[in-house]
Amino acid sequence: MNRIFDLDNPVMRFLTRLFDLMALNLLFVLCSIPLITIGASLSALYSVTLKMVRNEETYVSKEFFKAFRMNFKQGTVLWIITVAAAVILYVDSQIVTQMNLTGFSFLRTALLCITIICFGIATYLYPLQARFINPIKQTLKNALLMCIAHLPYTVIFLAIDGIVYFVATRTAYTFATTIFVCCIGGIAGIAYIQSVFFRKIFQRYEPESEGTDLNVENDIVNLETSEK
Numbered sequence: 001m002n003r004i005f006d007l008d009n010p011v012m013r014f015l016t017r018l019f020d021l022m023a024l025n026l027l028f029v030l031c032s033i034p035l036i037t038i039g040a041s042l043s044a045l046y047s048v049t050l051k052m053v054r055n056e057e058t059y060v061s062k063e064f065f066k067a068f069r070m071n072f073k074q075g076t077v078l079w080i081i082t083v084a085a086a087v088i089l090y091v092d093s094q095i096v097t098q099m100n101l102t103g104f105s106f107l108r109t110a111l112l113c114i115t116i117i118c119f120g121i122a123t124y125l126y127p128l129q130a131r132f133i134n135p136i137k138q139t140l141k142n143a144l145l146m147c148i149a150h151l152p153y154t155v156i157f158l159a160i161d162g163i164v165y166f167v168a169t170r171t172a173y174t175f176a177t178t179i180f181v182c183c184i185g186g187i188a189g190i191a192y193i194q195s196v197f198f199r200k201i202f203q204r205y206e207p208e209s210e211g212t213d214l215n216v217e218n219d220i221v222n223l224e225t226s227e228k
Contacts, residue, residue, distance in 0.1 A: 020060050021192055023061070024045065024048055024060050025189070028042075028045045028188060029187070031068060036076060038079050039071075039077070040071050040075035042075065042079070043068075043129045044064045044067035044075075045130075046131070047063065048063045048067065049191045049194075050131055050195045051063065052192060052195065053199050054199060067130060074129060075129055081136075082122050082125065085118055086118075089114070089115050096111055116158070121147050123154065123157045123161070124142070124143035125143045128143055128146070131198075131202055132205075146201065157194055164190070
């Protein structure tokens with residue numbers, strides 16, 4: 001019986017991680033309520049999940065608020081850029097959709113490709129902001145280049161988001177269920193799964209010692225500064 005409640009028991013480790021993710025999800029939801037703070041909340045969320053997948057000792061609330069404060073300014077600016085890009089793409093898609101002329105088929109295809117690329121960039125933005133210290137311009141550049149350089153992972157990330165979107169938009173019931181799951185732990189759960197892959201990606205770019213400038217193969221990305 002004592003072995004069941006042993007903290008090293010696989011079941012207890014799983015339950016502990018599940019509880020941590022639910023607590024992390026609650027913090028993310030609460031801190032995202034002002035909407036403008038979603039970028040900082042996302043950065044803090046990934047900061048904690050990236051530490052979780054590296055099996056670093058993590059005190060969820062302490063680590064979350066610490067990362068939230070550290071990333072508040074740049075995370076907010078990145079969020080504003082993300083929202084602005086989304087609005088522009090949405091408006092353009094509405095305009096192009098109303099154009100039924102044959103000559104605009106190429107334009108629609110090009111816009112779709114740009115939208116997918118932008119979603120890919122956004123997927124990398126906040127984990128990069130959470131893990132590395134860089135100016136906003138450099139973070140945007142790194143997100144673009146990593147999105148292309150690690151295309152198989154990018155496809156996985158987009159597939160995960162796409163499945164969630166597909167399920168949520170089927171019926172009113174699936175939409176409500178998706179919202180419920182996201183509120184109790186789904187967002188942190190997705191971030192945790194993605195962080196498993198981000199850990200593999202970021203290992204290529206993390207300096208061996210703090211303060212080491214970093215150039216990856218063929219200089220495709222230059223992170224320039226140390227990891228957080």
